Amino acid sequence: MTTPATLDVVAIGNAIVDVMAPCADAKIAELGLQRGGMTLVDTERAQQLYDAMGPAREISGGSAANTLAGLAALGAKCAFIGxxxxxxxxxxxxxxxxxxGIAFDTPAREGNPPTARCLIFVSPDGQRTMNTFLGASQFLPADALNVDTIASAQVLYLEGYLWDPEEPRAAMRRAIAASRDAGRKxxxxxxDAFVISRHGDDFRDLIANGQIDILFANEGELAALTGEDDCDAGIAKLTPNVPVLVVTRGAEGAVAVVDGVRAAVPAEPIAKVVDTTGAGDLFAAGFLFGHVRGLAPETCLKMGAICAAEVISHYGARPEADIAALVSEATA
Known part of the structure; x- marks a missing residue:
């Protein structure tokens, strides 16, 4: 018999501080960056790009940590491992x-490398170009996991970015086993598509073996994973093995297929897109918040869309407005 969960979501992800600055597209091209992409950089390149940035803001980030920040702001009980x-x-x-309000007890690592940071160049249209120095985050050992915490959460949420380094990949495999042994999701x-290009076979194996209950992807990631350029074809390819598939489609909204039943919502209207950093992270927060409460897929998607719209209306990947109030008003 599965014991009642005491946490809604426990997440494993990169513990990163975002360094963000506005930047003209011409400057992005001059620096040899891939506009709108995410590139891993070493210490030397990180310093070079930091020196090239204009006045910047430092804001704690990391994909899974951003999702938890949204979940906690909505009222969920969460823990982070990073x-x-x-x-x-x-x-x-x-x-x-x-x-x-998020529990975090992973011991800090002594010595080098330093804490991870993501250098984010924000274009005038809000598009973000990310350059990530993974630093200490890529050395999360499996023995740093609190297995009891993982077993106590309804959902274990894993960040694809962290699958790349060997140590945290092993930690995440151990976490999957612990979560499934406890009867959790x-x-x-x-x-990102670059993660799939390196580890797509791992992800496809996890899906084929029934290890993933809830999968989040955007259209580009869906195509990279399935080999299908058509979004509907990609969705059809995954749904037999994924109980809950959520695909974000930017300005076209989002789609979810839950136990074979499809739902869709449009994107939430917004006066101006300031910075798209964290849009997918906050969408996942809104969707998961509804999902762990057993709400209908359409409602979960709506909550995700509201949270994503809030975060792209300002700099930074964590909510600034009262998203709990926004969600409550829109879904009442």
Missing amino acids: QVAEDQLGEVFAHDIRAG VAFTLS
């Missing part, structure tokens, strides 16, 4: 996530 270093940015990250966000 690796920081014993340095200033590590303290910033730990303070920010705990201040949001495993959610996975594909994160």
